[in-house]
Amino acid sequence: MKVFINPGHMPGIDSGAVNRVLHLQECDIALSLGNLLEGKLKNAGCIVRLLQSDNLCGEAPPAPNICSAANSWAADVFVSLHCNSYNTVARGIETLCYVWDSHAGILAQAIQKQLVDTLQKLDQTIPDRGIKIRPDLAVLRCTAMPAVLVETAFIDNADDALLLVSQQETIAAAIARGITDYWCQLC
Numbered sequence: 001m002k003v004f005i006n007p008g009h010m011p012g013i014d015s016g017a018v019n020r021v022l023h024l025q026e027c028d029i030a031l032s033l034g035n036l037l038e039g040k041l042k043n044a045g046c047i048v049r050l051l052q053s054d055n056l057c058g059e060a061p062p063a064p065n066i067c068s069a070a071n072s073w074a075a076d077v078f079v080s081l082h083c084n085s086y087n088t089v090a091r092g093i094e095t096l097c098y099v100w101d102s103h104a105g106i107l108a109q110a111i112q113k114q115l116v117d118t119l120q121k122l123d124q125t126i127p128d129r130g131i132k133i134r135p136d137l138a139v140l141r142c143t144a145m146p147a148v149l150v151e152t153a154f155i156d157n158a159d160d161a162l163l164l165v166s167q168q169e170t171i172a173a174a175i176a177r178g179i180t181d182y183w184c185q186l187c
């Protein structure tokens with residue numbers, strides 16, 4: 001299985017969401033999670049490519065184009081990694097895909113289940129926000145393979161941010177299990 005990992009946003013150009021109290025940037029956490037996920041998927045026998053860029057689908061050349069890189073590489077699975085942000089109170093885990101009734105929907109459910117099961121063992125109060133259908137997102141719309149965007153937790157919420165900082169290995173392992181669970185369902 002060829003897995004394309006896209007850590008969201010781009011350090012130095014687009015921080016994504018931030019937690020000003022804890023001095024956290026979404027782009028840094030996404031890259032850290034992506035590097036851990038890459039290692040775990042390689043250990044599981046996957047071929048992995050990781051690309052972080054602010055050029056999602058051709059709008060910001062000459063930065064590498066994420067969607068065309070994934071398409072020309074012919075990835076089997078595309079996973080974009082992000083952190084959510086809202087009002088410092090909202091919490092939880094959600095996974096986004098283009099359309100529900102699809103391989104992407106199955107992949108999203110597999111990843112969401114592993115993340116929820118794993119993080120709720122560490123913190124029973126973190127909510128399962130479910131699968132969200134987001135056909136408007138470029139990385140879900142312009143990718144030719146099953147693609148999901150994982151909103152791991154809310155970076156601007158103190159309890160979620162603690163998980164994002166202290167449980168990166170656990171979060172990456174859960175996402176890796178979700179991806180391999182999806183692949184096994186197809187076999």
Ligand SMILES: [Zn+2]
Nearest residue numbers: 008016082083
């Ligand atoms: Zn983001």
